[in-house]
Amino acid sequence: MKILSAADIYKWEQATLISQNISSVELMERAAEALFQAIQQYVGERQASFVILCGFGNNGGDGLALGRMLHMAGHIVRIHLLEHTSYSAENEINQQRLHEMDISISSLSPESILEFPAKSILIDALFGYGLARPLDDRWKPLLYQINTASNPVLSIDIPSGLFADKPTPIEAPIIQAHLTYTFACAKLSLLFPKYASFTSNFQILDIGLEKNIENTLSTPYEYLQKEDVQLLIRPLQKFSHKGTFGHAYMVGGRYGSIGAAILASKAALKTGCGLITAYIPACGYTILQGAFPEAQVETDPLDTHISMFPKQITDYDAIGMGMGMGTHPDTEIALRQLFERLKLMPSIPHLLFDADAINILAKNPDWHVLIPPNSILTPHPKELERLIGLWTDDFEKIAKVRDWCRRYQQIVVIKGANTAIVLPNEMVHFNSTGNPGMATGGSGDVLSGIITSLLAQGHTPADAALLGVYLHGLAGDIAATTIHERSITATDIIAHLSSAWQHLQNPYL
Numbered sequence: 001m002k003i004l005s006a007a008d009i010y011k012w013e014q015a016t017l018i019s020q021n022i023s024s025v026e027l028m029e030r031a032a033e034a035l036f037q038a039i040q041q042y043v044g045e046r047q048a049s050f051v052i053l054c055g056f057g058n059n060g061g062d063g064l065a066l067g068r069m070l071h072m073a074g075h076i077v078r079i080h081l082l083e084h085t086s087y088s089a090e091n092e093i094n095q096q097r098l099h100e101m102d103i104s105i106s107s108l109s110p111e112s113i114l115e116f117p118a119k120s121i122l123i124d125a126l127f128g129y130g131l132a133r134p135l136d137d138r139w140k141p142l143l144y145q146i147n148t149a150s151n152p153v154l155s156i157d158i159p160s161g162l163f164a165d166k167p168t169p170i171e172a173p174i175i176q177a178h179l180t181y182t183f184a185c186a187k188l189s190l191l192f193p194k195y196a197s198f199t200s201n202f203q204i205l206d207i208g209l210e211k212n213i214e215n216t217l218s219t220p221y222e223y224l225q226k227e228d229v230q231l232l233i234r235p236l237q238k239f240s241h242k243g244t245f246g247h248a249y250m251v252g253g254r255y256g257s258i259g260a261a262i263l264a265s266k267a268a269l270k271t272g273c274g275l276i277t278a279y280i281p282a283c284g285y286t287i288l289q290g291a292f293p294e295a296q297v298e299t300d301p302l303d304t305h306i307s308m309f310p311k312q313i314t315d316y317d318a319i320g321m322g323m324g325m326g327t328h329p330d331t332e333i334a335l336r337q338l339f340e341r342l343k344l345m346p347s348i349p350h351l352l353f354d355a356d357a358i359n360i361l362a363k364n365p366d367w368h369v370l371i372p373p374n375s376i377l378t379p380h381p382k383e384l385e386r387l388i389g390l391w392t393d394d395f396e397k398i399a400k401v402r403d404w405c406r407r408y409q410q411i412v413v414i415k416g417a418n419t420a421i422v423l424p425n426e427m428v429h430f431n432s433t434g435n436p437g438m439a440t441g442g443s444g445d446v447l448s449g450i451i452t453s454l455l456a457q458g459h460t461p462a463d464a465a466l467l468g469v470y471l472h473g474l475a476g477d478i479a480a481t482t483i484h485e486r487s488i489t490a491t492d493i494i495a496h497l498s499s500a501w502q503h504l505q506n507p508y509l
């Protein structure tokens with residue numbers, strides 16, 4: 001699914017009105033109906049109480065129309081409307097409809113002192129994507145009351161005060177929504193860690209905007225969903241053998257963190273590659289063989305850390321390196337020697353660089369040109385910062401990574417909530433699966449194993465990164481259905497990879 005700018009959503013909306021021959025009030029009614037259905041699901045069967053805070057534009061119009069529908073469904077509804085010199089036409093029509101039904105509207109100003117009845121749900125319909133400038137200090141008291149109330153806050157389209165597609169100064173007043181119902185497509189700001197306290201969760205509501213018009217709008221940003229990754233799956237063939245599914249080589253571990261290599265290797269095998277060989281320091285031999293009999297193990301001449309890469313790297317379909325590897329100077333030299341050897345090879349396996357492999361690369365900027373094109377780098381935010389330097393906001397972070405990927409023709413997977421996969425053509429895909437329970441030691445190692453396995457199975461690097469990130473998050477989400485998020489471990493993510501494959505391949509789930 002595309003992630004569009006506010007300007008493009010407006011174009012999409014306007015073109016839909018023409019192509020479907022409907023009025024903007026009818027489209028607003030459709031949006032309010034979608035909101036109403038979603039909120040009915042949110043409250044379940046019970047009668048609920050709502051306080052709807054409406055602005056003077058179309059976001060406020062949505063709030064007014066929603067208020068009417070909730071009232072008609074028997075809920076207790078209090079509607080407050082910002083006083084203003086003029087309202088949007090759709091907003092006025094919805095005010096009129098409420099008057100006709102004798103539903104009262106209280107006036108609201110930035111100075112209003114409000115009392116929210118206990119257990120009522122606050123609906124934030126103050127500003128949507130029409131926010132033209134950050135809200136000024138005058139709005140602080142009103143938004144403060146909403147943000148500090150103990151009531152749940154549901155935002156319509158976007159938390160009021162937040163720009164959809166450009167940086168918002170976080171010192172400006174912004175609604176802290178518990179859940180945002182956003183129309184038609186995801187918005188960039190809903191995906192960025194900097195705004196996490198305003199946007200904790202969101203749900204996309206389909207309001208029937210015209211698909212062929214969406215296809216004409218171009219954007220470098222995509223929201224990666226099930227239907228996108230299903231297209232990347234390759235069917236298993238009856239006469240497959242272990243060679244068909246590729247041989248993955250996992251290089252990592254050092255004294256004290258051999259587990260990282262075990263987790264990555266297990267995850268690789270559970271993702272479906274035919275063979276896995278782990279290359280680890282000698283101290284890990286018995287541990288890895290004991291923990292994981294399916295793996296083949298090769299050891300470095302040194303006991304505690306990796307000091308050289310094996311000669312026969314062309315025997316493998318994909319190599320994932322760096323998990324728990326450490327940054328010992330010997331390991332650093334070994335990586336440099338590997339790059340020198342790769343330069344001389346006519347064809348090389350696909351490569352993935354994680355964790356300490358990235359830390360070593362960050363320490364040596366002159367090696368960046370040596371990383372083979374189409375390699376995958378999987379940094380968490382701190383590793384990314386070491387690699388590309390600091391950024392002032394998430395928009396700049398994404399711009400810097402896009403620039404890196406174009407310049408070096410590499411794929412960077414920025415890990416975290418809504419992991420972003422940035423491709424050499426500068427497309428950015430934000431992942432829709434995963435949960436905070438996955439922020440646990442070793443879960444990044446599991447991701448490296450999954451992506452390396454998909455590379456070994458013959459997926460292109462871009463497909464392996466997209467499918468791998470989605471699958472990893474999905475396994476975490478399925479784990480969270482039976483294990484509390486706080487208790488999820490990296491091993492649990494591996495254990496649920498099989499269900500994730502089943503889920504992904506089942507059209508009815």
Ligand SMILES: NC(=O)C1=CN([C@@H]2O[C@H](COP(=O)(O)OP(=O)(O)OC[C@H]3O[C@@H](n4cnc5c(N)ncnc54)[C@H](OP(=O)(O)O)[C@@H]3O)[C@@H](O)[C@H]2O)[C@@H](O)CC1
Nearest residue numbers: 013028031057058059127128129130131132133134135157
């Ligand atoms: N996507 C879709 O298909 C659909 C979208 N729909 C809905 O429409 C929403 C967009 O509506 P919208 O364009 O009327 O803008 P909205 O956010 O209500 O506010 C605009 C008003 O705010 C004002 N204003 C701006 N900044 C300000 C500031 N800092 N401080 C004070 N005032 C400020 C601005 O005034 P001005 O900038 O002219 O001063 C203008 O009067 C969208 O989010 C969604 O909810 C659905 O109904 C149908 C389908």
Ligand SMILES: Nc1ncnc2c1ncn2[C@@H]1O[C@H](COP(=O)(O)OP(=O)(O)O)[C@@H](O)[C@H]1O
Nearest residue numbers: 380415416417434435436439441442443444445
């Ligand atoms: N809040 C979150 N929501 C979803 N996924 C998360 C969240 N936090 C972390 N993750 C995922 O967990 C993994 C953590 O990786 P990483 O930080 O490298 O951990 P480790 O080094 O312990 O293996 C990444 O794939 C990341 O996307």
Ligand SMILES: [K+]
Nearest residue numbers: 127156158160
């Ligand atoms: K809003």
